[in-house]
Amino acid sequence: MESAQVLRALAGDEDLTEDAPDRKHLLAAQAAIAAYCQGDDAAMQQALKAIPFRSPYRDVRFLLGALxxxxxxxxxxxxxxxxxGPDSPLAPVAEAVDAIFAGDRRALRPAAREFADAILGPKLSLPELFAALLAQVQGPHAPVVQEALKAxxxxxxxxxxxxRERFPLPAVEEQRLAALAAERAEDFKTAFKLWGEVGCGYEQAGKRLEAAAVARHRAALAAKLFGPQAAEVEKMLQRAVRLDPDHRESWLELAEWYQRLGNPKALSKLLQGALSRFPDDPAVLEMAATAALARGACQYAARLTAKHLTLDPRDRAARQCLFAATLSLARKQIASGRLQLAAKELGKAAEWVSTAKEQAKLNALEVVLALRRGEPEPHFPSPLPAPLGEFWLTAEVLCLAPERAKPYLSRLREVFKVAALSVYPDHLIGVLDLAQEAVSSGAPKEPLLKAARPLLRRGVFLKWREEELEAVCERLLALEQYQWVRDYARGPLWRRKLPALYYFDVVAKCQGAAAALGWRDWLVLEQALGAAQASGRHRLAARIAEFLAGYDRALSG
Structure with missing residues (x-):
């Protein structure tokens, strides 16, 4: 069919004969367009399914998807x-829709401009639009018109x-409109206050679900205003959970907040409540298992994850969590000398290996188990690039078989010397990630980081991106490597006066103790705080503010 014929047929200006091969495709395309015009997405999708790929009307699905x-x-x-495509019968229509998206219809041909005007509707001022809607309040769509007028x-x-002459407008709705107007004007402080009044009004009227929705919205506003770690965020999310305990996302968002702030006690208590209400929810089970693993409750984490996998056997995160829980249990068995039980757990863990890093961790514990049994060291091909596999193996030997660690440390030092000849940012960040994991598992950090010195020295002078350098400083700070933090912070990006680097430099200079802050460094942090706030770095601003608050608390005794 020719392009013009396709368009005329779609418009109903040209009918096809009953025996035309594409007639049923035309009817489906027309039904889809009619459903779109009526706002019935489900009917539109159902009609589009009847249009095959080789039909001249196939591009109707793309046009309606865009609209x-x-x-x-x-x-x-x-x-x-x-x-x-440019040869499609609908290419002229697509051109008009593209102009709608760009907000510029001047270059369109008259017919295309008419189509665009039909899609966008007449240009009315607010008073004209309000009057036009008001004239429809007695029509068949009165409830929809009322909501449109109120909006x-x-x-x-x-x-x-x-x-008000036609519809009631309760005080709480007036407050809601005022809150929306303040938010539209980007006066978020006023909006936060007004939404609080709206929430109280809903709660007093017994509208708990509406009040909960307001609390969730205020939590998002609080994060924007005060930073994601602000106490106001916690308060609003707690309120949302209390008012609407069946809203799963509120529980999960509050759990993530406790997780970010490192409050395992509050997190554990909250997740117990979430599990009671959503015992078979995969997201809740995953969050609870991850939290249990973080606090060392390996068997409990394994039980939760096993239940998760009965609900969704292919869930990758659950499989990884079960591997981690089983491996952690094996580590505990090795540490306590129950080597037979450890071997059993390692056998279970082998069933859940899905990444090179997991295989390297399993291999390392197999080596340690052999050393503890007095057996020859098994040799595995390293699934990770040097020096990552050697680093993790040495960390496990230091932790679980320290009397056998000397040759492993010697080998690791040699590997790091070679690795330092061609170090990359991701390479170094990977080593520091493993170092943090190893230290949290009980490995001594000093011998490991001493072996890594050649790599760390070369890394200072790499061409870092801002986010990469912050990641390195973050990890070094967590490892209490204060001089290395300062070396990296004051490297090539120092001249850009980035607030994050000033923060890392000052905190490292104070060795993490706010009480040791000098007045010059206090001024530096104040300036960094302002710069972080101005650039929208709310989480960084919250960290700087908390460190400064720690200094104030130290002064007040």
């Missing part, structure tokens, strides 16, 4: 349009009197 994304998801809409009051408060 459905408008105006909230412009980029998604553009991706749909890109699938309509319009956010931008057109002058319409309140006319609205």
């Amino acid at each position: 459905t994304a408008f105006p909230e998801r412009i980029e998604e809409g553009k991706r749909w349009l890109a699938r309509i 319009l009051l956010v931008d057109y408060p002058e319409g309140k009197a006319a609205y």
Whole structure:
């Protein structure tokens, strides 16, 4: 079919004969377009399924996909349009829709401009739009019109009197409109306060679900205003959980907040409540298992993860968590001398290996188990690039068989000397990640980091990106390697005066103790705080503010 014929057929200006091979495809395409116009997405998708790939109407699905994304998801809409080729019968229509997305219809031909105008509707001022809607309040769509009028009051408060003549407008709804208006004006402090009044109004009226939704919104606003670690975020999420305990996401968001702040006691208590309410929810089981593993409750973590896997046997995160729990239990058995039980757990862990890093960890414990049994060291091909595999093996030997560690340390030092000849940012970050894991498992950090000195020395002068350098400083600070933190912070990126590097430098200079802060460094942190806030680095700003608050607490005794 010719392009013009396809378009005329879609518009209903040209019918196809009953025996035309594409007639049923045309009817499906017309049904999909009609469903789109009526706002019935389910019917639209059902109709589109009846259009085969080789049909001349196949691109209707891409056109409607683009129109459905408008105006909230412009980029998604553009991706749909890109699938309509220049030779498609719908290419002229796609051109018009693309102009709608760009907000520029001047270059369109008259017919295309008419189509774009039909999609966008008439250009009305707010008073004209309000009056036009008001004229429809007695029509068949009265409830929808009422909601549209009320939503319009956010931008057109002058319409309140006319609205009240026809519909009730309770005080709590007026407060809600005021809160929305403040948010629209980006006056987030006022919006946060007004939303608080709205939430109280809903709760007093017995509308707990609405009050919970407001609390969740205030939690997001608090994170934007005060930083994601602010106490106001916790308070709002706790309120949301209390008001709507069946809203799973509130529990998970609060759990993530406790996890970020390192509050295992509060996290454990919250997750017990979440498990009671959502015992078979995979996301809750995963969060609870991860938290249990972090506090060393390996068997409990394994039970939770095993239950998770009965619900979703292919869940990758659950499989990794079960591997970690089983391996941690094996480590405990080796440490306590129960070597037969350790071998059994290692056999179980082998069933869940899915990554090179997991295989390296399993291999390391197999070596340690052999050393503890007095057997010859088994040799495995390293699944990780040097020096990562050697680093982890040495860490496990230092931790679980320290009397056998000397040759492993010697070998590790030689490996690091070679690795330092061609070090990359990801390479170094990977070593520091393993160092943190090893230390948290009980390995002594000094001999490991001493062996890594050649790599650390070369790393200072690499061409770092800002986020990579922050990651290195973060890990070195966690390992209490204060001089290395300062060396990296004051490296090539120091001249850019980045607030994060100033923060790391000062904290390392004080060796993590806010009480040791000097007045010059206090001024540096104050300036870094302002710069972090101005650039939207809320989490960094919260960390700087907390360190400064620690200094104030130390002064007040």
